[in-house]
Amino acid sequence: MDKISGIRVKDHGSLKLFTCQMMLIRSIPFLFSLVFFISVKSQSQTPKADSLLWVIKSTDDDSLKVRAYIDLGQEFINSDINQSIHYLDDAILIALKINYKKGLADAYNYQGRALANQGNFQDAIFINRQSLTEYQDLKDKTGEANILNNLGSIYYRMGNSSKALEYHFQSLKIAEEIDNKLRIGTSYNNIGTVYQQSESTLDDALNSYKKALEVFEEIDYEDGISTVAMNLGEIYYYELKYDSALRYHQIALEICDGTIDAPFPLTQMGEIYGAMGQFETANDYHRRALNISENLETKFDLTQSLIGYAKTQKRQGDAQQAIRTLERARVLAEEIEAKSELKDAYEGLSELFALLGDYKTAYENEINAKSVKEEIAKSSTDEMIRQLQFEFELSQKEAEIELLQKDTELKNAAVSNQRIVIFAAFGGLVMFLFISISLFKNNLNKKKANRLLQSQKEEIHAQREKVELALDQLKSTQAQLIHSEKMASLGELTAGIAHEIKNPLNFVNNFSEVSYDMILEIQELRSNNKSLNQGPGTAKTEEDQLEDELLRDIRINLEKVTHHGQRADAIVQGMLEHSKIRHGEKEPTNLNALAKEFLNLTYQSFKAKNKDAEIKLITNFDPELPKIEIIRQDFGRVLLNIFNNAFYVLNKKISKDGDLPSGEPPTLTLSTSIHTNPQGVKSAIISISDNGPGIPDKIKDKIFQPFFTTKPTGEGTGLGLSLSYDIVKANGGEISLISKVGKGTTFLIELPALEG
Known part of the structure; x- marks a missing residue:
């Protein structure tokens, strides 16, 4: 952004003060480990780092020192983030001192990346905005597009899709103005990634990925082609367009086969061929995915590959092998705390045990899956709360910078007034009047600054109340979500139970009715036989009376069985009706x-x-x-x-x-x-x-x-x-x-x- 809280940063006095404060805060834990750092620093350097440190010690040119510190920060950005930030801090201080804008912009750029990799999104966004201001002052469109893309990626990682799209589209617009193909393709891919998070925007994601693929193919950028092809294959897989999905996954696989990126397309191709009934081909792809994941020791990719393999084994009818595969995936998912994969493993196990008739184990796995779902929902809610807190804290930090600028202006005004007093001592009565007017204006400025400070305090208080209200709403939404999940799980369980009870219940009802009819026939036959053999008026023997009573009791019992069986059948019918999928149109x-x-x-x-x-x-x-x-x-x-x-x-x-x-x-x-x-x-x-x-x-x-x-x-x-x-x-x-x-x-x- 060009502005911080509405004030354009032209001189770096207050900004330098804030930068120094940030460095001091970050350096506190560093001071406690200073002795250890000195003892191992020489051992942790790379040859390139040693060369850059020699340049810093041997040159008097501050601009060369800035470039060397930036290169050092870049050298350690993926291996030692704290060391990287330390060197970039040095670059920023020297660049501010000599007003070296290009070096300052680049140092802010890499420091923003380091802070984002560290998970410190708030400071990362703030520093990236400083870098954006410097690139805009330099009219460096490439740097500006790069920073806008970085900001979009940070907001995407925070779950703020609308903000992420805003920055990615700004980056795309600038990249198209300067015809930077790499930045154009990257922007389209990132836009597609954001759109892919929602089913309602999958078509938009598809269009963005296709545009990115065209650009990367034009400049023959293989890493970009591979990434976009996998994204396209994934969307077509979800849409059940298997031919298109296989084609794009094959494009990606030709580039990334044997690398850490290969298990994903291999697994999806295995699932597709499994769904098509080509199990031999499907199993070959699954085994390749598992081999690569195991050789590279990438547990997350191995977990996903195992879950995909189990789906194909289930389709193939090998339920026992699928259970063993999913059990292995479950253990891995618990070890690396992959909640979504853990949920998929539990759900798959529940379905397989139900198929085998082990309903108790199936129910236990279903309960575990529901528990993981609730954890995911809670973490999503917590993430939304952190997002609100982050926005609030970021606005506070920008307000603090503005207050620092105001304080600097007031101090500069005070210095100016002191000079006026010195000159007024030699100027006489006329200058005394001028000093009085200046002091009066200074007093007005202070009052104005106090009013501004009070207004900002009131605004911060109002924002805090909004955050608290949003937190209450989120808690209510979370409770409703958990209740809905419980009701959905009960409905699924009800359907399964009703389906299993229906057949034996039909046997009970049918045989009780048949038995009842048979008892009636026996009683009728006994009555007819006695009439023929004994004649009217003949008394029944004790044995005949006992048999009649037993037959009557059996008939009464069968009537009760039939009655309650019909009641049970009505309940089961209600359960099935409850779980039945409705296809009526709205x-x-x-x-x-x-x-x-x-x-x-x-x-x-x-x-x-x-x-x-x-x-x-x-x-x-x-x-x-x-x-x-x-x-x-x-x-x-x-x-x-x-x-x-x-x-x-x-x-x-x-x-x-x-x-x-x-x-x-x-x-x-x-x-x-x-x-x-x-x-x-x-x-x-x-x-x-x-x-x-x-x-x-x-x-x-x-x-x-x-x-x-x-x-x-x-x-x-x-x-x-x-x-x-x-x-x-x-x-x-x-x-x-x-x-x-x-x-x-x-x-x-x-x-x-x-x-x-």
């Missing part, structure tokens, strides 16, 4: 009409079963409510479930007490409204309230869980609200409840409104 829907239709339908059904029950219905529809894009049939089931539950609790309360405690009639209230959030996004709210007994606080968190019900045995499966929760989520909405014991319950459904 369509713009008049929510008022839909809600009114299902309220009338549910109430008529309720009245048909409970003719004496009277429930008051109140509706309050917003006529301005926009149309909502939902799956109409599925969403009708949500309304049906909530209305049925409300009528059920109101009817139970009437049956128990004759009326509600307050003396008011049982009432159901349905209303709709429009809500607009602070960002101007509109949503529709459906509110369904009853004045029933309410829900205790201790069970509120369980209301939307599968199989949880407060109804007596046989009257509910506990799947209605869980299914409703999933449907609302699938339609992009949120469902929640507000309840107070003795007052009633309100369900709130929020759905995004159609734009326009």
Whole structure:
């Protein structure tokens, strides 16, 4: 940037003061290890470093010393970052002293890279901005494009995609102005990398990578061609365009085969051929990826290669070998703390053990996978919090620089006033008047500076409050995310259990019905035989009576088995319905009409079963409510479930007490409204309230869980609200409840409104 907090840096007085302060802070741990450093420094130097140190000692030319210190910093930037920063500090101090702008810009550039490699992003961004200012003053477009690209890469590593794209596009614009092909290709590749993080921008990423590949091929830059080809292959792999994915991975492999970059394209090519059923070719690629990773001792690449190999083994039907491969990947992922790969290993193991019928081990691995997911979600939230704190601290640092500049200006003004006093002593009465005016102006400047300082303090306080508010919002979002993950895991587990129970349950129901019919036939035959053999009026023997009682008891038992088997079948059907993937299409829907239709339908059904029950219905529809894009049939089931539950609790309360405690009639209230959030996004709210007994606080968190019900045995499966929760989520909405014991319950459904 050209400016720091709105003030262009022309003289380096306050900037030098800040640089010295940073060096002093960084040098504190260095002083404690000074003796050790002196004893090993000569041993740690390279021949090039020794040569550069000799130049520094033997020359009196400060500009040569600056270049030598910069080269020393560059020499150690990948091996000893602290040593690199130390040498670059020396280069900056000398460059500031002699006003050597080119050397100052280059020193800031490399120091920014070193700080970024160290993970000190805040200081890295600040120093890169200083370098950008110097390059802009020098009108060095290549240096300016380079720094903008560095800033974009830092913000990308911090997870700030919008800021990263802003800097990469600025770098691309300058690179195209000066026709620097290397910088153009690099910018397009970095832009594609940012776009690839979101499924909604994969097409943009694809276009950016293709442009980068064209530029790198034009200048025959093999490292760039290899990197971009792998990125293109990865996108086509995710889109299941296997021919294109194989073509680009082959291009990358021809360049990087045998290097640290080779395991990634080899693994993806193995997975593609496995998906195509060409297992011999797939296994060859997987083995090559594993050999390279093991020879180079790159544990992260080895972990990814093992996970990919296990997928192919599973497709090949070798579940036991796939389990052994994934167990090895799991151990490696835990060792290097690769959370995403650890999650993939647990999920793969869960699926394989389920296929083998070991549901206990499958469930344990599923629980472990969910635990890792929660850790990833928490670390993502923590990263967002650190990002907010970083932006806040960066703004504070820039404010401190501005205050330092103000302080320098005030000190310079004080020196000027002292000179005026000296001259005024020889000037007489007229000069005395001039001094008085100058002192008065100086006092005004100090007051102005104090007001500015107070204003900045108030602004910092306001920013701190914003950060705290954002932190609260992030914690709330994290809790919602964890709850959603739990509900998704329960749904998957429910589907698996229901599927496995269905077949044996069918056998139980079928054979119990057949056995019941057989008992009836036996009883009928016994009755006919006795009539023929003994004649009417003949008394039954004790043995006959015992057999009749046993047959009657067996028949009664079979009736109970059949009854409860049918109940269990209904529950399983509900579980399968709960987990079933819905393929209905969303369509713009008049929510008022839909809600009114299902309220009338549910109430008529309720009245048909409970003719004496009277429930008051109140509706309050917003006529301005926009149309909502939902799956109409599925969403009708949500309304049906909530209305049925409300009528059920109101009817139970009437049956128990004759009326509600307050003396008011049982009432159901349905209303709709429009809500607009602070960002101007509109949503529709459906509110369904009853004045029933309410829900205790201790069970509120369980209301939307599968199989949880407060109804007596046989009257509910506990799947209605869980299914409703999933449907609302699938339609992009949120469902929640507000309840107070003795007052009633309100369900709130929020759905995004159609734009326009």
